[in-house]
Amino acid sequence: MKTDIILSGVGGQGILSIAAVIGIAAIDSGLHVKQAEVHGMSQRGGAVQSHLRISDKPINSDLIPEGMCDIILSVEPMESLRYIPFLSKEGWLITNSKPFINIDNYPELEEVHAAVKAIKNSVLIDADGIAAEVGTRKVSNIIMLGAASGFLGIEFSALENSISVIFGKKGEALVTLNLQALAAGQNEAKNQLNS
Amino acid sequence: MNKLVLLGDEAIAQAAMDAGISGVYAYPGTPSTEITEYIQKSKLAAERKIHSDWSANEKTAMEAALGMSYAGKKVLVCMKHVGLNVAADAFINSAITGVNGGLVVLSADDPSMHSSQNEQDSRFYGKFAMVPVLEPSNQQECYDMTYKAFELSEQYKLPVMIRITTRLAHSRAGVEQDTVLEENSLRIPEDSSQFILLPAYARKRYKGLLSQQSKLEDDAASLGFNKSIPGTDHSKGIIACGIAYNYYMEIATQHNLNYPVLKISHYPVNSLTVQKLVDSTDELLVLEEGAPLLEELMAGMLKGNYSINGRLNGTLPRDGELNPVIVSEALGIPVEDRLSVPGIVAARPPALCNGCGHIDVYSALGEALKEYSPGRVFSDIGCYTLGALPPYNAINSCVDMGASITMAKGASDAGLKPSVAVIGDSTFTHSGMTGLLDAIIEKTPITVVISDNSTTGMTGGQASHATGRIHQICIGLGLEEEHLVEINPMRKYHEENTKLIARELAYNGVSVILAQRECIQTAIKRKKT
Numbered sequence: 148m149k150t151d152i153i154l155s156g157v158g159g160q161g162i163l164s165i166a167a168v169i170g171i172a173a174i175d176s177g178l179h180v181k182q183a184e185v186h187g188m189s190q191r192g193g194a195v196q197s198h199l200r201i202s203d204k205p206i207n208s209d210l211i212p213e214g215m216c217d218i219i220l221s222v223e224p225m226e227s228l229r230y231i232p233f234l235s236k237e238g239w240l241i242t243n244s245k246p247f248i249n250i251d252n253y254p255e256l257e258e259v260h261a262a263v264k265a266i267k268n269s270v271l272i273d274a275d276g277i278a279a280e281v282g283t284r285k286v287s288n289i290i291m292l293g294a295a296s297g298f299l300g301i302e303f304s305a306l307e308n309s310i311s312v313i314f315g316k317k318g319e320a321l322v323t324l325n326l327q328a329l330a331a332g333q334n335e336a337k338n339q340l341n342s
Numbered sequence: 343m344n345k346l347v348l349l350g351d352e353a354i355a356q357a358a359m360d361a362g363i364s365g366v367y368a369y370p371g372t373p374s375t376e377i378t379e380y381i382q383k384s385k386l387a388a389e390r391k392i393h394s395d396w397s398a399n400e401k402t403a404m405e406a407a408l409g410m411s412y413a414g415k416k417v418l419v420c421m422k423h424v425g426l427n428v429a430a431d432a433f434i435n436s437a438i439t440g441v442n443g444g445l446v447v448l449s450a451d452d453p454s455m456h457s458s459q460n461e462q463d464s465r466f467y468g469k470f471a472m473v474p475v476l477e478p479s480n481q482q483e484c485y486d487m488t489y490k491a492f493e494l495s496e497q498y499k500l501p502v503m504i505r506i507t508t509r510l511a512h513s514r515a516g517v518e519q520d521t522v523l524e525e526n527s528l529r530i531p532e533d534s535s536q537f538i539l540l541p542a543y544a545r546k547r548y549k550g551l552l553s554q555q556s557k558l559e560d561d562a563a564s565l566g567f568n569k570s571i572p573g574t575d576h577s578k579g580i581i582a583c584g585i586a587y588n589y590y591m592e593i594a595t596q597h598n599l600n601y602p603v604l605k606i607s608h609y610p611v612n613s614l615t616v617q618k619l620v621d622s623t624d625e626l627l628v629l630e631e632g633a634p635l636l637e638e639l640m641a642g643m644l645k646g647n648y649s650i651n652g653r654l655n656g657t658l659p660r661d662g663e664l665n666p667v668i669v670s671e672a673l674g675i676p677v678e679d680r681l682s683v684p685g686i687v688a689a690r691p692p693a694l695c696n697g698c699g700h701i702d703v704y705s706a707l708g709e710a711l712k713e714y715s716p717g718r719v720f721s722d723i724g725c726y727t728l729g730a731l732p733p734y735n736a737i738n739s740c741v742d743m744g745a746s747i748t749m750a751k752g753a754s755d756a757g758l759k760p761s762v763a764v765i766g767d768s769t770f771t772h773s774g775m776t777g778l779l780d781a782i783i784e785k786t787p788i789t790v791v792i793s794d795n796s797t798t799g800m801t802g803g804q805a806s807h808a809t810g811r812i813h814q815i816c817i818g819l820g821l822e823e824e825h826l827v828e829i830n831p832m833r834k835y836h837e838e839n840t841k842l843i844a845r846e847l848a849y850n851g852v853s854v855i856l857a858q859r860e861c862i863q864t865a866i867k868r869k870k871t
Contacts (some may be wrong), residue, residue, distance in 0.1 A: 157690065174347055174516060183513035184349070186372060186802070187457070193692035198513075208592035209480075209513040209585070212666035228687045231678040249693065256810035262684045303870065304507045 148178070148201040150300045151211045153230045156222035157247045158195045161288035166197045166314055168292060173201045173304040183209045192249050194226055201300065215318065220295045222274065222288050223247045224259045231266065240266045241295045241336070243274040243287060270294060270336055278332050286328035293332020303333065345516035345543045350484045352505055353517045354420075354448060357488035363496070364415035365393030367403035369772060370801035371422030372457035373511035374450035377803070378420060390525060390677035396798075398807050399743070399772040400425035404432040404447070411445040411501075412537055414529030416492050420448040423464050428743065428773070430467065433501070435469040438539055438547050442531045444492035447473075451507045453632050453663035457800075459723070459740065461661065463632035464501050468503040470608060472551055473611040474558050475503045476567060477584035481515040483607065489520050494561075498554060507631050509663065510585050559612040561625035565607035568615060575600045578673075579623030581616065582606065583636060586629035587670040597675055611636060613643040620644060625647065627672060628652035631664055662840060693728060699859030700726040702831035704736040706839035707762070710847055718758060722746035722774070724766035725799040725861075743772025750788045751781045759787050760847040767794040767808035774811045775815060781852050782820045793831070795861035798868040803864045816854050825853040832859065 152169070154162040166182050174179045183198040198211045213232050219240045221227030227242035234240060242263055246256055263269050272294045278287035289310070296303055307326055314321045348356060355377045358366065369377040381387045381394045393410070400421040407419035421429060425448045433447060446657035449464035468475035474494060476487040484506065492500040535543050562568060582590045583606040593599065604619050620626065625648065628637040634653040641650055651657035657672050658664070666679050689772070694701050711718065721727060721737035722745060729736040739749055746763035754761035770792050781788050792812055798804040808815075816826050827846055829839045839857075844857050846853035 158692070170347055170514065174345065179516070180347065181513060181515045186376070186512050191692040191695060191728070191800075192690075194690040206515070207588045207595065208666050209509050209515075209588060210665050212596075212670070212677075214590060214678055225687055227689075228684050231683060250688055250690055252688045254688060258686050262686060266681075281579055333523055 148300050149200075150218065150298075151216045152199040152201070152218045152220055152299070153211060153216050153233055154197040154199060154220050155226040155230055155238045156195060157226060157249065160222045160247065162195060162197055162222060164313070165288050166199050168289070168306060168309045169199060169201070169299065169301065171312055172301050172309040175308065176301055176305050178203055178301075179206050181206045181209050194229060196230060205244050214235075218295060218298050220291060222291050224256075224263055224271070225254065227241035228259070228262055232267070236267070237267070238268065239298055240269040241291065241298070242269075242271060243291055244271045245273065245275040270339055272332065272335055274332070277335055278328060281327050281331050282324055286325055289325045289328040290335070293329040294336035296329065296333050298337065345518055347514050348481055348517045349376055349512055349514050350478070350481050350510035351376035351450070351512070352479045352487045353484035354506070356506065356517070356519065357485040358418040358446065358492070359384060359386050359392065360520055360522045361489045361492040362416050362525045363418050363492070364390075364525045365391060365407070365410050366418045366420065367393070367397050367407045368420040369399050369403055370798045370804045371425045371450075372801055373452060373508040374420045374422045374425070374448065375801045375804070376511070377418075377448060379419055382408055386522070388857060396804055396807070400429035401432055404429035404436070407445060408432060408436050408439070408441075409692045411443040412443040412531060414443045415446040415526045418446050418448060420450070422458065423449055423451040423462050424458060424460065425449075426464055433467065434471045435539060436501045437473045437551055438544055438605070439537045440547065440551075441495055442499075442529070442536075443526050444495035446488065446491045446495060447500040447501050447503045449503060449505055451505060451632055453507055454488045456508055459742070461632070463635060464503065464505045464553060465609060465632065465635050468505065469635070472555060473500050473503055474498065474562065475505055477505045477607050477609070478510065479585050479587045479605070479607060480510070481513070481517050485517050485519070487607065495746050498558070499864070500551070500554070506585070507585055507663065524732065528578050546762045559610050562608040562610055563612065563615045565608060568611070569605045570618070571603040571605065571759070573600045573602035576602065576623045577625075579619040579626045580604070580629065581619070581626060581636065582629045584631050586631050586664050586669070589664050589666050590629055592666045593670045593673060593675065599673065606636065611639070616640060616643065625649040625651060627657065629658070629664065629669060629672070644656055648802065691731060693731070694725060695862050697862040698725070699795055699857065699861075700729060700793050701734070701829040702833055702836065702839070702859075703764070703791060703857045704729045704734045706829070706831070706836055707764070707791060708734070708736055709840045710843035711762070714760065714847070717766060718753075718760060719762045720749040720753065722765040722769045724769050725795075726764060726766055726793050743769055744777055747774050747777035747781065747788070747790055750790070751777065754786050754788050761788050762847070763788060763790045765790065765792055767792060767796060767812060768798040768806040770812065771807040771839065773814070775819065778816070778821075778852070778854075779819050785851050787850050787852070789843070789849075789855065791843075791855045791857060794856060794858040795864075796858065797861045797864045799861045799863065803861060803867065812856055816856075821852060821854055825849060825851065826856065827853065828856045828858065830859065831857040837869070
């Protein structure tokens with residue numbers, strides 16, 4: 148078993164929380180994990196990504212080789228496209244549809260969505276919209292994790308446990324909210340893939 | 343024992359604490375910052391009262407660490423690669439004095455310059471100082487080698503360097519801990535002249551350092567951090583240093599390659615270490631993250647027609663970090679067709695945050711400078727360096743910590759008047775104060791803008807030594823009180839600020855504009871807690 152995931156977004160959008168939830172879930176499932184993050188200058192509103200590798204065998208490279216990535220999981224649609232040279236031919240691109248616009252030359256959103264749909268296996272999720280229904284936009288990153296949960300090769304319950312561990316320090320209410328977000332994301336992806 | 347999931351940086355921090363350090367000394371710098379931060383948050387460190395406050399700069403950190411070692415305790419000092427330039431005087435001389443308590447110097451390099459102004463390779467400093475250098479390839483080795491480094495340092499009575507690069511510093515994996523050792527007790531050096539580098543003493547100590555070198559080479563070959571991995575395909579031999587080993591193994595596993603490999607994680611490397619590989623293979627590929635240090639050495643060691651491939655002959659790119667694709671291509675394995683990034687994807691460079699005081703500083707300064715020709719703003723290292731990018735295009739230089747003030751002085755001496763420096767608060771206390779003293783003593787016409795956000799912003803908001811002290815420091819250095827102008831960098835004071843800056847630009851002497859406004863990121867964090 149091996150799942151190579153690129154998490155992408157803009158500095159401050161919470162991709163490292165997604166990585167932490169998957170990472171703990173994978174370790175608790177007895178798997179090997181390597182996760183390369185971006186710290187420093189790029190975090191200031193710039194494009195950020197994290198390479199997250201899960202495997203039942205020891206992992207060598209901290210970086211995913213181009214063309215070998217199983218999932219691009221993105222909290223921002225244009226950012227999901229930045230890393231598609233990494234995507235394998237059968238890989239999945241799963242992204243939030245809501246743009247984060249902090250540059251003047253952001254492309255037309257329809258073109259961005261069209262480019263996402265042009266990928267063989269892609270899922271566009273209105274994570275901000277669903278997050279607002281759950282209660283707060285702050286959980287849109289966990290909505291995206293829920294949407295990708297079926298592709299990770301990790302039990303859904305392991306992700307739930309991991310959320311309880313990570314958010315437990317900040318109170319039970321936040322755990323419940325994030326568990327709801329995880330389930331809502333999972334449902335949305337299921338509905339889309341079945342339709 | 344349970345595995346901890348740690349960044350390479352955090353594994354180093356945990357290992358140092360477990361090895362019994364009594365202190366860590368550092369100035370924040372990507373990608374090394376998280377080491378000290380991890381110790382600052384650690385329970386064990388709190389229980390043991392391990393010193394972990396930030397230092398003013400890497401030189402003061404290195405010297406304080408040497409002092410703690412003098413007193414017999416184990417100590418870690420960390421910095422980014424360019425920080426080692428600042429600490430270099432103390433570092434090089436610490437190899438001559440040697441140590442008493444174990445002293446480990448961690449330098450985190452940044453090949454591809456993700457957050458740096460160059461990609462210098464710290465292994466050269468290790469070689470220059472003639473101390474052992476360990477270069478881990480993964481998080482577990484970060485732990486194991488740091489733990490062992492304290493033992494080696496006390497055994498050799500020398501500082502030991504650990505060199506990592508950005509990818510390892512900022513990548514997480516499971517790490518197993520070793521036994522937690524006790525701290526050393528206070529114990530001054532047996533040889534009372536060890537730390538006195540008077541020429542007569544220093545010559546003696548230097549001869550001692552030279553005579554240790556063959557032992558250091560032998561141990562590097564035998565202690566087990568350098569590994570020889572046999573292979574059946576002798577058409578090529580692979581030398582892989584540090585993290586480059588992972589990239590090779592990734593490709594080798596994927597394509598069932600079976601070349602003999604020499605994994606290098608411990609320097610100095612002597613010719614005997616590589617001779618066996620050379621004798622049994624047709625040619626060599628040297629994979630190094632950073633500069634071709636070993637590759638150059640090999641070219642000197644090996645005579646004849648034996649071919650060495652690597653960064654020097656174009657088999658690998660001469661600059662930038664390695665990755666699996668680069669290593670694959672160097673092995674002659676073409677990479678399959680990949681999807682390409684759609685043309686609509688726009689670059690999203692880092693930018694100053696909304697609500698950042700640096701923006702208002704640049705906007706007022708820019709307007710005040712309109713009446714002069716362009717090219718007069720010398721800036722420095724920090725978030726405000728982003729003022730180089732559009733829409734600000736506000737600065738003309740960024741070289742090293744503190745260079746804004748001294749370059750402005752030099753340009754002013756050459757006749758460029760007004761000449762302006764823009765420097766942050768933490769950078770000012772790191773290396774700006776001495777330059778300001780030069781200018782004050784000579785009454786050099788410069789205008790120094792200290793954009794004070796009361797934190798070390800770019801590295802994530804560490805405490806700044808300058809907070810609340812800049813006014814006193816400037817006056818203490820001899821600045822005329824009437825030319826220390828404090829402004830509030832907010833849009834509503836733009837006109838007033840512009841006028842004040844314009845007035846000081848016209849002054850034929852040293853002025854300091856102190857623009858204080860809390861960093862928006864630390865303000866948000868503070869309100870959350």
